[in-house]
Amino acid sequence: MNNSDKPIANPIVVLREEFDDWAVLFNPDTADAVGTNPVGVAVWKRMDGRRSLGDIVSEIKASFTDTPDAAFEEIASFVNTLAEKGFVGLEADRKAANA
Amino acid sequence: MPEELKNSMAPAASRVMRSPRDLDLEITARCNLRCRYCYFFNNPAVEYRDLPAGEWLKFFDELGSLGVMKLTLAGGEPFIREDLRELIEGIVRNRMRFSFLSNGVLIDDEIAAFIADTGRCEYVQVSVDGSCAEVHDSCRGPGSFEGAVRGIRTLQRHRISATVRATIHRNNMHDLENIARFLLDELGLPRFGTNSAGYLGACCVNADDLLLNIAERQEAMATLLRLAEKYPNRISASAGPLSEGRAWRRMEEARAHDQPAFHNGGRLTACGCPSSKISVRADGTIVPCNMLNHIALGRINQDSLADVWHNSPALKQLRNRHAIPLAGFAFCADCPYMPYCTGSCPGLAYSIVGQVDHPSPDACLRRFLEEGGTIP
Numbered sequence: 134m135n136n137s138d139k140p141i142a143n144p145i146v147v148l149r150e151e152f153d154d155w156a157v158l159f160n161p162d163t164a165d166a167v168g169t170n171p172v173g174v175a176v177w178k179r180m181d182g183r184r185s186l187g188d189i190v191s192e193i194k195a196s197f198t199d200t201p202d203a204a205f206e207e208i209a210s211f212v213n214t215l216a217e218k219g220f221v222g223l224e225a226d227r228k229a230a231n232a
Numbered sequence: 233m234p235e236e237l238k239n240s241m242a243p244a245a246s247r248v249m250r251s252p253r254d255l256d257l258e259i260t261a262r263c264n265l266r267c268r269y270c271y272f273f274n275n276p277a278v279e280y281r282d283l284p285a286g287e288w289l290k291f292f293d294e295l296g297s298l299g300v301m302k303l304t305l306a307g308g309e310p311f312i313r314e315d316l317r318e319l320i321e322g323i324v325r326n327r328m329r330f331s332f333l334s335n336g337v338l339i340d341d342e343i344a345a346f347i348a349d350t351g352r353c354e355y356v357q358v359s360v361d362g363s364c365a366e367v368h369d370s371c372r373g374p375g376s377f378e379g380a381v382r383g384i385r386t387l388q389r390h391r392i393s394a395t396v397r398a399t400i401h402r403n404n405m406h407d408l409e410n411i412a413r414f415l416l417d418e419l420g421l422p423r424f425g426t427n428s429a430g431y432l433g434a435c436c437v438n439a440d441d442l443l444l445n446i447a448e449r450q451e452a453m454a455t456l457l458r459l460a461e462k463y464p465n466r467i468s469a470s471a472g473p474l475s476e477g478r479a480w481r482r483m484e485e486a487r488a489h490d491q492p493a494f495h496n497g498g499r500l501t502a503c504g505c506p507s508s509k510i511s512v513r514a515d516g517t518i519v520p521c522n523m524l525n526h527i528a529l530g531r532i533n534q535d536s537l538a539d540v541w542h543n544s545p546a547l548k549q550l551r552n553r554h555a556i557p558l559a560g561f562a563f564c565a566d567c568p569y570m571p572y573c574t575g576s577c578p579g580l581a582y583s584i585v586g587q588v589d590h591p592s593p594d595a596c597l598r599r600f601l602e603e604g605g606t607i608p
């Protein structure tokens with residue numbers, strides 16, 4: 134996924150914020166689940182198809198005080214994992230699907 | 233869900249989730265059978281009445297907003313509800329998955345096709361207690377074996393995961409070998425679970441005829457441990473002779489080698505469920521578990537589930553049960569197994585001694601040995 138790609142969360146996926154430091158993303162159609170932390174939750178909530186991956190990383194850096202420099206790679210890899218599982222699509226996919 | 237993920241998602245016993253992950257719902261108080269050891273009927277604390285579909289649907293909306301992942305639909309017999317499809321649609325709409333606990337008899341092609349189409353059913357667990365009608369029907373009534381097997385085959389035809397629970401009692405303990413062969417080889421199930429009839433509900437009236445005595449329990453334990461070796465990873469148990477046999481072997485080995493205490497030993501830690509799940513009775517009363525049906529925590533659509541979950545004093549007390557040391561019970565005085573013992577199910581403890589915060593005498597290893605039992 135590139136910096137300019139605009140990821141969009143699959144609306145069927147449920148975000149369960151289970152503990153202060155632990156959440157689960159759960160796809161009820163496939164029973165797939167991914168555990169994540171508060172940064173992952175913040176990323177998830179921003180994947181609205183309007184923000185680019187770069188926008189999301191900047192917002193995360195601004196709202197989490199100790200975000201490491203490698204944040205972009207980590208967030209991109211998290212989003213890629215979600216994309217492989219069908220939890221996330223790209224805005225372009227949606228356009229193509231609607232075309 | 234992959235096994236590793238399930239493990240990594242396991243809640244720490246002392247942490248309470250923001251909302252329950254799973255709920256067990258008794259969606260009906262009606263049943264087409266009257267099994268002689270059913271825990272459900274004959275409970276003086278329970279009002280046996282059904283809620284209209286609208287009440288459940290409203291509750292499902294609340295569960296959806298809380299991010300609940302899975303519902304287990306039980307009863308009574310859940311397939312007896314004429315409006316079952318409507319309920320399933322409400323569950324699907326709220327992005328949840330579901331399972332059933334059933335006697336299998338009422339499952340037909342039509343409802344199986346509907347369930348399969350949702351793609352959301354984890355499994356349907358059917359009770360099978362014998363390898364033939366003679367054994368199974370002895371406690372469940374005429375025609376129930378044929379109906380259960382027909383139900384399982386229907387589920388299989390529709391590619392719905394069918395699982396089986398065999399409840400062990402005096403009438404089927406000599407049929408265990410045949411039951412395993414029938415379920416695993418003939419019906420081709422990947423695995424099945426076992427437990428045993430316990431001193432609960434209708435079983436209390438029939439306890440003398442049905443509950444295993446010490447010698448029978450020992451025999452059932454030995455047979456099941458042998459069958460579990462013969463069919464590796466295909467026979468499971470969270471209660472009953474197989475589960476006890478496994479746990480008691482570990483406890484005896486630890487005692488004999490003077491091993492350090494188990495991490496959850498020496499306290500009433502057996503039941504971790506109140507930190508991740510909760511139940512609702514057919515009449516809409518929220519309870520901690522179907523085995524603790526007398527502890528009313530609130531009512532659906534009147535009390536907020538999140539509020540009950542976080543603030544119910546009775547639930548808090550149950551969650552704090554894990555801090556209660558076995559050393560404080562006269563029942564456990566000087567027991568060499570104490571560092572390895574978890575006190576077992578509070579529901580059974582309540583049913584036998586009338587106290588939730590007490591070890592269950594039924595699962596007490598020392599008592600089993602004192603009464604002449606040996607660990608196979």
Ligand code: SF4
Binds near residue numbers: 563570596599
């Ligand atoms: S007396 Fe029974 S319940 Fe108590 S610690 Fe010993 S084995 Fe466990």
Ligand code: SF4
Binds near residue numbers: 576
């Ligand atoms: S009360 Fe017993 S049956 Fe219920 S959740 Fe706890 S251990 Fe399981």
